[in-house]
Amino acid sequence: MGGSVIRATGLSCVLLAAIGSQASASVCVVPKYRTLANQTVQGNMFVVSGKRCSVVSLITAGPTFGPRVLQQPAHGRISIEGQRVVYVSRPGYVGEDSFVFAHDGLDTLNKPRTNTTEMHVQVSEHL
Template sequence: MIRFAGLLCLLLSVLTGPALAGTCVVPYIRTLDNQTVNGTMYVVSGKRCSIALQRSAGPIHSVKLVSRPSNGSVSINGGQVVYVSSAGYVGDDHFTYARQGLNALNQPITRTVEVIVKVSARL
């Protein structure tokens, strides 16, 4: 039983990486052309958490913030959307961002993500 528990801990650390023990967890968010999808991030109050924007079949020309969070701030830095909660805030927050570009057939697309942020004192 102890061997199984040790193996499980090792497997979890390999699969989840260092973010689980850090200040932020962002599960993979799959975006779809011309649709809005939901995503969730888990972050420690007052700490930075970023979503790395994945590659797509065609070029992405811009990333813009559609709606701002109520209890924190969001910035777009190159290929990342970065969220920071207000200091001391614990609870849920949300924001929306959109990526605009072209698909593999050179047709214009928008990929929109509504992000629910779960802010806590620790992960």
């Protein structure tokens, strides 16, 4: 990764960040990004093959319900653990993968909103 910066632009409704397996930064990196109400944004995840990497909501602009998976990855699996979306690649897989998930909720005026993320995953032997 060597100092590269990944950005998403727009007004935020939910700020997301990664929490790696057992709080180990050496197996998972997800640069912070902002989601947009009722739109799909792209996120990036860098993870060691076969290791857990999760994305969790940190700040909301209203009530947020648990996440739901809209598209499973081709080379791994997704699980939902509370507010976390957890990705694990097949052991030994190295390459690109992706999945899509959404958080439903209400904005500050109690109007329904859906924040959708298309997560691009780079799986490698080490970070």
